[in-house]
Every structure is written in structure tokens, then in C-alpha cells.
Amino acid sequence: MDKMIACHDCDLLMPRPNVPEGHFAHCPRCGSTLISARPNSIERTLALSLAGLILFLPANLYPLLSLEALGLRQTETVFSSAMSLYTDGLWLVSLLILLFAIIVPLVKLLLLFYVSASLLGGELWRGTAMAFRSYQHLDEWGMLEVYLLGIVVSVVKLIDVASVEPGLGVYSLTALILITLLSSTMLDRDLFWRLIGERYPNPLPDADAEPHPICCHDCRLLCPPHMEGQHCPRCHSRLHARTPHSLAWTWSLALTGALLMIPANMLPIMTVRTLGRGEPATIIGGIIELTHHGLFWIALVVLVASVIIPIGKLVGMLILLLTVQMGWTTNLRQKMLMYRFVEWVGRWSMLDIFVVGILVALVQLGNLTHIVGNHGATAFAAVVVCTMLAAQKFDTRLIWDRHRQRTEANA
Ligand SMILES: [Zn+2]
Numbered sequence: 146m147d148k149m150i151a152c153h154d155c156d157l158l159m160p161r162p163n164v165p166e167g168h169f170a171h172c173p174r175c176g177s178t179l180i181s182a183r184p185n186s187i188e189r190t191l192a193l194s195l196a197g198l199i200l201f202l203p204a205n206l207y208p209l210l211s212l213e214a215l216g217l218r219q220t221e222t223v224f225s226s227a228m229s230l231y232t233d234g235l236w237l238v239s240l241l242i243l244l245f246a247i248i249v250p251l252v253k254l255l256l257l258f259y260v261s262a263s264l265l266g267g268e269l270w271r272g273t274a275m276a277f278r279s280y281q282h283l284d285e286w287g288m289l290e291v292y293l294l295g296i297v298v299s300v301v302k303l304i305d306v307a308s309v310e311p312g313l314g315v316y317s318l319t320a321l322i323l324i325t326l327l328s329s330t331m332l333d334r335d336l337f338w339r340l341i342g343e344r345y346p347n348p349l350p351d352a353d354a355e356p357h358p359i360c361c362h363d364c365r366l367l368c369p370p371h372m373e374g375q376h377c378p379r380c381h382s383r384l385h386a387r388t389p390h391s392l393a394w395t396w397s398l399a400l401t402g403a404l405l406m407i408p409a410n411m412l413p414i415m416t417v418r419t420l421g422r423g424e425p426a427t428i429i430g431g432i433i434e435l436t437h438h439g440l441f442w443i444a445l446v447v448l449v450a451s452v453i454i455p456i457g458k459l460v461g462m463l464i465l466l467l468t469v470q471m472g473w474t475t476n477l478r479q480k481m482l483m484y485r486f487v488e489w490v491g492r493w494s495m496l497d498i499f500v501v502g503i504l505v506a507l508v509q510l511g512n513l514t515h516i517v518g519n520h521g522a523t524a525f526a527a528v529v530v531c532t533m534l535a536a537q538k539f540d541t542r543l544i545w546d547r548h549r550q551r552t553e554a555n556a
């Protein structure tokens with residue numbers, strides 16, 4: 146067994162390539178990475194996840210920024226930025242900041258540590274397959290690097306108002322982000338799953354001889370087609386040749402995201418009150434104000450993250466959905482590239498939400514000046530989550546089905 150491999154993104158079945166350490170194997174049809182063979186992947190992943198767990202404490206306990214004005218001093222941590230929005234009544238935004246900037250990054254490191262430690266030992270620990278599957282699902286929901294960019298934007302916004310200084314937490318946070326990025330690049334998923342499979346007590350099915358095996362969407366194990374709807378014997382996720390109701394889910398999530406764009410842009414996201422006066426500002430209003438202060442680069446960054454990316458994502462999803470429904474077979478490789486970009490870029494839209502959280506936590510100088518979060522932020526956070534889920538629910542294998550039918554008919 147294990148002589149064949151199927152592409153996770155386009156379902157092309159091919160003989161398993163022999164990949165030397167430090168090299169990659171890409172799918173010849175859609176270009177997605179099939180195998181990235183990393184030297185000493187288990188040991189390195191274990192060491193990096195442990196280092197990440199150690200850095201997690203100072204990154205969250207020490208202040209990230211401190212602000213001083215007229216003898217008043219205010220500091221900010223990731224936790225306080227989430228809590229400040231809870232106090233303003235924006236509990237959903239507060240929950241999302243907690244999840245994306247604290248809980249998910251921590252759980253990801255814990256799961257990676259557990260899986261690599263389990264694989265390094267002789268016997269597989271309980272729930273290793275489940276832990277690795279959960280890690281894969283959580284991957285793009287950890288957003289520490291977006292939070293760090295939020296800190297940079299906040300500092301630039303406040304530079305004229307007060308003296309803002311980075312705290313010890315910022316250095317730990319930066320190191321933590323680098324370690325997290327390294328740990329995911331050092332991870333050889335194919336090797337991890339093969340090792341998990343090898344140590345399973347029951348033999349895995351031999352689907353190599355089948356003409357159209359089902360490729361498990363989580364662990365990529367090839368299973369015979371009659372196992373549709375059953376649990377994968379290696380990772381226990383449900384086996385489906387294609388994600389059930391993928392198009393219906395993607396359409397509804399993308400349309401919900403598109404509708405929520407209206408309140409997200411019409412309602413104010415925050416209010417700056419100086420000496421009791423201040424107008425609520427929308428996302429666009431905030432960008433215009435940045436240009437009035439001559440901060441063109443920051444205005445551009447916020448414009449890209451908050452306006453261009455969400456609209457671009459929705460247009461991209463629309464093109465992909467129409468490709469499947471109209472049976473278009475042109476430029477499929479380019480469309481896959483677009484899908485990967487849409488999937489990767491979505492999280493960066495959380496930038497403005499993080500900035501609001503940081504500013505509300507930091508600028509609390511009593512009657513002198515303080516910042517309050519508004520409900521536009523809730524609508525905008527919901528747009529980001531809906532569009533990210535829409536991309537996740539889309540089964541890219543669907544865009545290749547018509548292409549395969551045509552090639553098979555011509556053969
Ligand atoms: Zn492929």
C-alpha cells in the first residue's frame with residue numbers, strides 16, 4: 146500500500162513520488178504541494194512548539210504597548226484589548242479577538258507539541274490522530290501576525306497624540322510569531338500521517354488498486370469508494386469523495402458576508418472622544434482621516450485590509466462558484482492559484498478589528514481623551530468570519546470534475 150497518492154486539491158491520482166529530504170513534490174495538474182519532506186521534522190516541530198509555549202507566557206502577560214500623556218499612563222495586552230471591547234458591549238468582537246489572538250495560537254502549539262512528542266515515543270498516545278486533525282483545521286485561525294500589524298498601525302495612529310512605547314510583550318510576541326511560522330514550515334504533514342497510520346493497531350485499507358478511491362480530506366489516506374460516508378480508519382473524519390453541500394454552504398456564507406458588508410461600512414466602528422467631543426467614525430471615515438494626517442501608507446494598508454481584500458475575496462469566490470456551476474474548464478490552474486490566495490489573505494482583514502481593540506484598551510485617559518468601540522466592528526468581524534468560512538467550505542476538487550470528465554471522454 147501507499148504506492149499511490151491523490152492530490153488534495155484536484156483529486157488527481159498518481160504514483161507516490163520519491164521526495165528527498167529538503168525537497169517538495171507538487172501536483173502536476175493544479176500545482177498544489179503534495180509532499181514537503183523536511184529533515185528531522187518531528188524533532189524540530191517538537192522543539193519549536195515547546196519554545197513557542199514558553200514564549201507564550203511573556204507575550205501575553207507583559208504589556209505590548211504603553212501610552213503616556215499629561216502624567217497619565219495606560220498599558221495594553223492582547224487580553225485587555227479583547228476585554229475593553231466586551232466592556233463597550235461588543236461581546237462578539239471581544240470573543241473573536243480572544244479566540245484568534247490567544248486561544249487558537251495556544252491550542253495550536255499544544256496540539257503540535259502533543260502530536261510530535263507522541264510520534265517521537267514508541268507507542269502512539271491517545272487521540273494523536275484527532276489532535277493532528279484539529280491542528281490542521283485550526284491552522285489559519287491563529288492570527289498573531291495580523292495582531293502585530295495591528296500594533297504597528299495603532300502606534301502610527303497615536304504618534305501625534307501621545308508618547309507610545311513598545312513594552313516587553315512586543316518582543317516576546319514577535320519571537321512567538323517567528324517560532325509559530327517556523328513550526329508550520331518545518332512540519333512534514335505527509336510523514337506525520339504516515340507514521341500515525343503505521344502505528345495503528347488495525348491494518349488500513351488497501352485502495353491502491355481501485356480506479357477511483359476516496360482521498361480523505363483530512364489525512365489524505367486513500368480508501369475504497371464503498372467507504373463513502375464512513376469514518377476514515379486513520380484520522381476518523383468522515384469520508385466523502387466531495388465535501389457534502391459544498392456549493393450551497395459556500396454560496397450562503399459568501400452571500401451573508403456580502404450582505405453584512407453594508408452595515409460593516411455604514412455603521413461606525415469606533416468613536417474618539419477628546420474633551421467630551423468626538424464623532425463616531427466608519428471604516429472609510431477612518432481611512433480618510435489618516436490621509437488628512439498625511440499617513441498615506443497606513444491609510445493604504447487599512448484600505449487594502451478592510452475594503453479591497455473583503456471585496457476581492459467575494460469576487461474570487463463568485464468566479465470559483467460560477468466555474469463549477471457553469472462547467473467552465475479554462476484557466477483552472479490560475480483559478481486554483483486565486484483560491485489559495487483568497488484562502489491565505491482572508492485573515493488579514495481582521496486588522497482593523499484588532500486596531501480598534503488595541504486603541505480602545507490603550508486610549509482611556511478619562512475626560513481628556515478616550516476611545517469607544519461601536520457596533521460596525523461586530524458587523525465587520527462577521528464579514529471576515531463568513532468569507533473565511535466560505536473559502537474553507539469550498540471543495541476545490543469540484544472545479545476539476547468537468548475537466549476530468551472531458552479528458553476521460555476524449556481518451
Ligand atoms: Zn492537484
Ligand SMILES: [Zn+2]
Binds near residue numbers: 362365366377380381
Ligand atoms: Zn483520514
